[in-house]
Amino acid sequence: MTQVHRRRFLRRARDIAGAVVSAVLAPRAAAAIETTKYQGAPTREYGSRSRFETLKRWVMPTRYPSSSASWTPLGDLDGIITPSALHYERHHAGVPDLDPATHQLTIHGLVDRPLEFSMKDLRRFPAVHRICFLECSGNGSQEYRGPTSENVQQTHGLTSCADWGGVALKTVLNEAGIRSDASWVVAEGADGAAMTRSIPLAKCMDDVILAYAQNGEALRPEQGYPVRLLVPGFEGSISVKWLRRLKLTASAYYTREETSKYTDLMADGRARGFTFVMEAKSVITSPSAGQELSGPGYYEIRGLAWSGRGKISRVDVSVDGGESWRQATIHGPVLPICHTRFSLDWQWDGSTSTLLSRCVDDTGYTQPSRRQLVQQRGENSFYHYNAIQAWRVDSAGVVHNA
Amino acid sequence: MRDPAESLVGLISSVRRSANHFLRSGALLILLSIAQSSTADENARPRYAIGHLASPDRVAKLDIAIGPQGDELPIGRGTVPQGRELYREHCAICHGEDGTQGPDPKLVGGHGSLATAKPIQTIGSYWPYATTLYDYINRAMPFYTPGSLLPDEVYALCAYLLNANGIIADDTVIDRTSLVAIRMPNRDGFIPDPRPEQPHE
DSSP, rough: OOOHHHHHHHHHHHHHHHHHHHHHHHHHHHHHGGGGGGOOOOOOOSOOTTTTOOOOEOOOOSSSSSOOEEOOOOOOOOOOOOOOOGSOOOOOSSSOOOOTTTTEEEEEESBBOEEEEEEEHHSSSOOOEEEEEEEEETTTTGGSSSHHHHHHHHHHHEEEEEEEEEEEEEHHHHHHHHTTTTTTTEEEEEEOOOOEEEEEEEHHTTTTTTEETTTTEEEEGGGTOOOEOOOOOOOOGGSSSSSEEEEEESOOOGGGTTTSOOEEETTOEEOOOOOOBOEEEEEEESSSOOOOOSSSEEEEEEEEEEETTEEEEEEEEEEEEEEOOOOEEESSSTTTTOOEEEEEEEEEEESOEEEEEEEEEETTOOOHHHHHHHHHHHHOSSSSSOOOOOEEEEETTTTEEE | OOHHHHHHHHHHHHHHHHHHHHHHHHHHHHHHHHHTOOOOOOOOSSOOOOSSEEOHHHHHOOOOOOOOOOTTTTSEEHHHHHHHHHHHTHHHHHHTTTSSSSSOOOOOOOHHHHHHSSSOOTTTOOSSSSHHHHHHHHHSSTTTTTTOOHHHHHHHHHHHHEEEETOTTTTTTHHHHHHHOOOOOTOOOOOOOOOOOOOOO
C-alpha cells in the first residue's frame, strides 16, 4: 500500500466510523441516507426487532408481580397474528422454568391405562395446528360500570391471536382409553398455583389441542412452555399452561378457579358457573382512545372482531354514536374462533364524532350494547364483558373512551 | 390386581422392544389387531403405542385435586385453635387479621351481601363446596411457599376458616369425612350458563 493509498484508506475508515456514529446519533432521515455508505449489521442466529420499535405489553402494577397480567397493544398491531412477545399474559403464580427434557404429562383417572408422556412422545403424535384467539374472561371487566380505561390496550388487550401447533387432545386421550363413566377432564398446571380447571370431556374430544408451538416455534415460557392446553373459544384461564396432568372424572371438581373466581355474579345474588364461551366482540383499534387525529380528512377506521362460537360474518361501524351504521369491509382470512380484521373509509369533518363497531357471528349472535349487558347481568358481573365499545373523537382530534 | 389393559400394553411394548424384525415383517401389526379385536370399546385401542404406563406411585403422588366427593383427601385432622395459630403465621399478612380486612381476597363474612350493590364474595358467602378450601390451600397457599403445608395443617386452616364464617362449631374437628359432609351456605347459589341471552332494550 502506497503512502497516498494508506492515507486514503485511513480517511475512508475514519469517514465510515463517522457515518456509523452519525447513524446512531443523527435524526432518522439523515441516517437513512448514510446507511448506503457502510456495511450493515451482520446476520444473526436469532432475530429481534428494530431498535426504533418500542411497542410493549402493558403490565398492571400489582402487589404481587407474579400474580398479574399484561395487555397486548392492539392499537398498534397489524394483521391478525399477535407476535409471541406481545401476546397477553395472565399468571396466578408467575412463570415456572420447566425443562422439556424432564417435563411429563400424566393422564389418569377414568381411563383404561394411566399414561405418561414426555415432550418427545407428544411430538411423535400426528400434528395439528390452527390460528385461534385466546381471550381472558376478565378482558374489559372494568368497563361494566362505565368507560374506565385510557386506551384500547387496556380496554381490550387481554385478547391475542396466534398460530398454535400441537396434538389433538382426543388423539392422546384415546391412547389412554376413555371409560364410559368419564365426563370431565381436570387439567392441572406445573406453576406455583398448580392452576386447575375442569373441562367437559365432550369439548376435549372436539377441538382441544395440547399445544407445544406458537407462531411456528416452541411456546414462550409465559404461554405455557413446554406444553399447554388450547381450548378454542373458551375463556383463557381454562387453556391451562405448563400442563402436567389430566385426570378424567365423572363430575366437575369445583376448583377455586371455577367457583370463587371465573363465575358470574348476577344482580339477584345467584351466580352463573362454568360460563366457558367467549362471545362475539369487536373493537375499533384505530382511531382509538389515546390516539390523536392530525386534522380533518381521510382516515381508515380499522378494527378487530372475534367470536368464541365461530366465524365473524358481519361488522357494522357507526361514526355518529349509533344514529346510523355502515357495513365494514371484512378482510380475510375469516377463520372460526379467530381475530378478524375489518375496515371502513372515513372522512373526518373535524366535528365531535363517536365511533362504534358491532359484530355478528355465524350463529347470528349480535354483539350487545353495554346497556343490554347490564340489563341482563347487573353491574356486579365482572367476567365476559363483550359490549360495543365507543370512542369519542373531540374537535381537536383527541380520541377518548366514551 | 393388575389391570388387564396394562398387561396388554406391557405385552405390546415388550414385543416391540425385543422383536424389531416383527415390525418389518408386519407380524406385529397382525398381533396388534388380534389384541385389539378382543376389546369391545373403540377407545380401548392404543393406536400409536406412544408414552408409557404411569406407575400407581407416580399417580398417587400427583393426584392432589380434590373434588366434592373428597376421594383424594389424605388422612389427617385439624382443629379450629390449631388453624387460628397457622392463619396468624401464614395468612394474616395478606388476608387480614381475621380474614375480613384484606388487602387480598376477603375470606370471611359477606353473608347476605351477594344481591347488594357491594357484594363480598368470601368462602362463607360464596363458595359452594368446602372441599375447594382444602384443594386450594394445599396447592397454592401460602403465596410464597405454595404446597408447603402438611395435611394436618391444611385441615386445621379449613377448620379455622369455616368456623370464622360461622359454618362449623368451635370444637368441630375437620378431617376427610367431616370436610366432605359440610354443606356450604351458598351451595345452591350457582346456575348453569344461560347464554346466549336474547337481547332486549
